[in-house]
Amino acid sequence: xxxxxxxxxxxxxxxxxxxxxxxxxxxxxxxxxxxxxxxxxxxxxxxxxxxxxxxxxxxxxxxxxxxxxxxxxxxxxxxxxxxxxxxxxxxxxxxxxxxxxxxxxxxxxxxxxxxxxxxxxxxxxxxxxxxxxxxxxxxxxxxxxxxxxxxxxxxxxxxxxxxxxxxxxxxxxxxxxxxxxxxxxxxxxxxxxxxxxxxxxxxxxxxxxxxxxxxxxxxxxxxxxxxxxxxxxxxxxxxxxxxxxxxxxxxxxxxxxxxxxxxxxxxxxxxxxxxxxxxxxxx
Numbered sequence: 001x002x003x004x005x006x007x008x009x010x011x012x013x014x015x016x017x018x019x020x021x022x023x024x025x026x027x028x029x030x031x032x033x034x035x036x037x038x039x040x041x042x043x044x045x046x047x048x049x050x051x052x053x054x055x056x057x058x059x060x061x062x063x064x065x066x067x068x069x070x071x072x073x074x075x076x077x078x079x080x081x082x083x084x085x086x087x088x089x090x091x092x093x094x095x096x097x098x099x100x101x102x103x104x105x106x107x108x109x110x111x112x113x114x115x116x117x118x119x120x121x122x123x124x125x126x127x128x129x130x131x132x133x134x135x136x137x138x139x140x141x142x143x144x145x146x147x148x149x150x151x152x153x154x155x156x157x158x159x160x161x162x163x164x165x166x167x168x169x170x171x172x173x174x175x176x177x178x179x180x181x182x183x184x185x186x187x188x189x190x191x192x193x194x195x196x197x198x199x200x201x202x203x204x205x206x207x208x209x210x211x212x213x214x215x216x217x218x219x220x221x222x223x224x225x226x227x228x229x230x231x232x233x234x235x236x237x238x239x240x241x242x243x244x245x246x247x248x249x250x251x252x253x254x255x256x257x258x259x260x261x262x263x264x265x266x267x268x269x270x271x272x273x274x275x276x277x278x279x280x281x282x283x
Contacts, residue, residue, distance in 0.1 A: 052091045178221050
């Protein structure tokens with residue numbers, strides 16, 4: 001028996017966001033497509049489903065840190081599981097952590113991976129250039145490497161990316177100093193493409209700038225990256241854009257980017273409002 005389109009819409013409208021997501025996935029004929037460049041089946045990019053990533057990478061003080069100095073997975077008094085679940089309910093799918101500096105940071109990361117909701121992704125980096133990843137690669141972890149537009153070579157970043165990829169890790173390229181270098185966004189985008197081709201990295205790309213004075217630079221950088229034709233998933237589905245600038249968020253979301261980095265409650269409200277204006281939803 002065929003169900004009328006109007007009835008389908010009525011049912012969907014009455015579902016919660018989580019149930020709505022499950023409904024749409026169940027009745028979408030195809031969730032992946034074959035990418036001939038990479039030889040992989042790639043997940044379709046859904047511009048209407050907006051995700052948030054919480055940036056706590058600058059939260060380094062013991063009195064206000066997102067992660068306590070010592071975190072134990074069997075500690076029943078810890079509020080960390082509840083904190084992570086609450087973030088997920090708000091549409092946050094991951095957290096960008098401070099760099100790994102001490103052995104306790106490694107232990108805390110493993111504990112976070114153990115207690116986090118399914119699909120929650122953690123981003124981190126190594127604090128020392130000579131450090132080599134010494135824990136198992138995981139679908140819940142992405143190793144992050146800085147890329148400065150001021151440096152045409154970024155040799156150290158390339159070396160570290162290769163090391164992470166060789167260990168089987170997912171990688172995130174964090175692009176810094178957007179609009180501050182002497183080269184334009186087209187040149188920078190091509191360099192990023194070369195870095196990804198040479199290292200096999202770049203599962204995600206974080207445009208980390210976002211002040212009022214560099215909104216246009218952010219938008220242009222986002223546009224040029226989206227033009228890149230890379231093996232695997234499209235660049236739109238790799239991009240993460242900072243939410244500190246309303247104009248940059250609006251333009252990036254309109255162009256199809258669906259991941260936005262936030263560092264406070266106000267930015268959650270901002271991204272949610274922009275998503276609703278564009279007929280999209282925080283998942």
